[in-house]
Amino acid sequence: MAVQTHKLSAESVRNQLQKNQNLLAVSKLQPVEKMIELNKQGQIHFGENYVQEALDKIEILSTTNIQWHLIGPLQKNKVKYLKNKFAYIHSVDSFELAELISKKSAEMNHVQKVFLQINLSNEISKSGFNEISVMQNWKKLSELNAIQIVGLMTMPPLQNNPEENRIYFKKCFEIGKKLNLHEFSMGTSHDYLVALQEGSTWIRLGTILFGERHTT
Ligand SMILES: *Cc1c(COP(=O)(O)O)cnc(C)c1O
Numbered sequence: 001m002a003v004q005t006h007k008l009s010a011e012s013v014r015n016q017l018q019k020n021q022n023l024l025a026v027s028k029l030q031p032v033e034k035m036i037e038l039n040k041q042g043q044i045h046f047g048e049n050y051v052q053e054a055l056d057k058i059e060i061l062s063t064t065n066i067q068w069h070l071i072g073p074l075q076k077n078k079v080k081y082l083k084n085k086f087a088y089i090h091s092v093d094s095f096e097l098a099e100l101i102s103k104k105s106a107e108m109n110h111v112q113k114v115f116l117q118i119n120l121s122n123e124i125s126k127s128g129f130n131e132i133s134v135m136q137n138w139k140k141l142s143e144l145n146a147i148q149i150v151g152l153m154t155m156p157p158l159q160n161n162p163e164e165n166r167i168y169f170k171k172c173f174e175i176g177k178k179l180n181l182h183e184f185s186m187g188t189s190h191d192y193l194v195a196l197q198e199g200s201t202w203i204r205l206g207t208i209l210f211g212e213r214h215t216t
Contacts, residue, residue, distance in 0.1 A: 008208050010043040017203075021196060024069055024185070026206030028053065029213035032060050038209065039064050047071040047090070047204055051078045058085050071153075071185075071204060073127065076100055084110040090153040090185045090204075093117040093127040095137045098144055106146035115153040115185050116141070118175065120168045128154075131175055138179060151183025151201070152176040162191035169198035 014023050027035050028049040035046060035057070044065055048054035049072025058068055067087040074091050079100050082089070092098050092114045105112040119128030129137065134152075141149060152175060156168035169186050176184055176199075187195025189208035196203065206213065 007211060008205075009041070010038050010209055011041055013203075013205065013209070014042070017196075020201050022202045024071070024202050024204045025209055026071065026188075026204050027057070027210065028072065028206065029215060030206075030210045031214070032057055034210055035061065035066075036064070039066055045069060045087075045202075047206075049073075051081055055081060055085070079104055084108055084112065086112075088113045088115065088150070090115040090202075091117050092147075092149075093119075093129065095140060098141055098147060098149075102144035102146040104146075110146065112147050113150050114147050115151050115183065116149060118152050118154045118172050120154060120171050121157050131171070134175060134179070149181065151181045151185065152179075153185035155188070156191070158190065162194045165191045166194050166198060169195050169200065173199040 010023060010025055017023060022045060024045045024047045025038055025043050026047045045067050047069040048057065054068065054070060068085060069088045069090060070086045071090040074089065074097060076097060084105065089101065089112060092101065098114065101112055101114065116134060117128035118134060119130060152172050154168055154172040156165040159165055172186060173184055183201045184199050185202040185204060186200040187203040189205050192203040192205060
């Protein structure tokens with residue numbers, strides 16, 4: 001018997017959210033046809049991980065009202081391709097990257113909205129600020145005038161039990177509040193209910209909306 005992926009409609013997720021909570025549909029490695037379908041059902045915010053894939057989709061879907069979010073790791077040599085095509089960049093994981101994004105958006109008289117990525121689990125595979133480094137860099141970061149830091153993003157390790165991620169969401173929220181930030185990009189298909197309880201304002205759902213990704 002085939003395994004049935006438990007799927008939710010974007011609309012039913014949005015209907016569960018409060019006013020300050022938003023659904024980001026994570027469409028990496030998903031075909032544009034499925035994105036169009038979701039967009040027709042009222043989904044506006046889409047998150048992509050890979051710059052080239054995102055740029056291709058932005059081109060194809062240029063006549064829609066889609067707002068694009070970049071959520072995957074961003075290499076410095078790719079920043080020049082972003083222009084002002086993304087409403088938000090969620091994955092700003094170092095001061096140097098923030099500085100470069102600010103420099104490029106200044107050249108276009110643009111202010112880029114960003115989230116700082118926080119890595120609280122000290123996973124070597126994941127980059128990002130920790131509590132100490134975000135505090136240490138805060139003054140310099142807030143002086144960059146062509147980025148607007150709207151909040152913090154975090155991606156805890158995948159746990160079998162989403163409850164195990166609660167401490168990371170809680171901590172991220174706490175750090176954000178100290179910095180007077182109001183947006184929190186937290187929670188995936190696996191743990192978004194816990195993330196919402198801990199103050200998430202942007203849940204990033206892929207699989208639960210679209211089904212499994214095509215990995216080729
Ligand atoms: C892929 C991805 C998601 C979505 O994950 P799902 O488990 O498919 O919901 C969310 N955030 C980031 C940063 C991702 O790379």
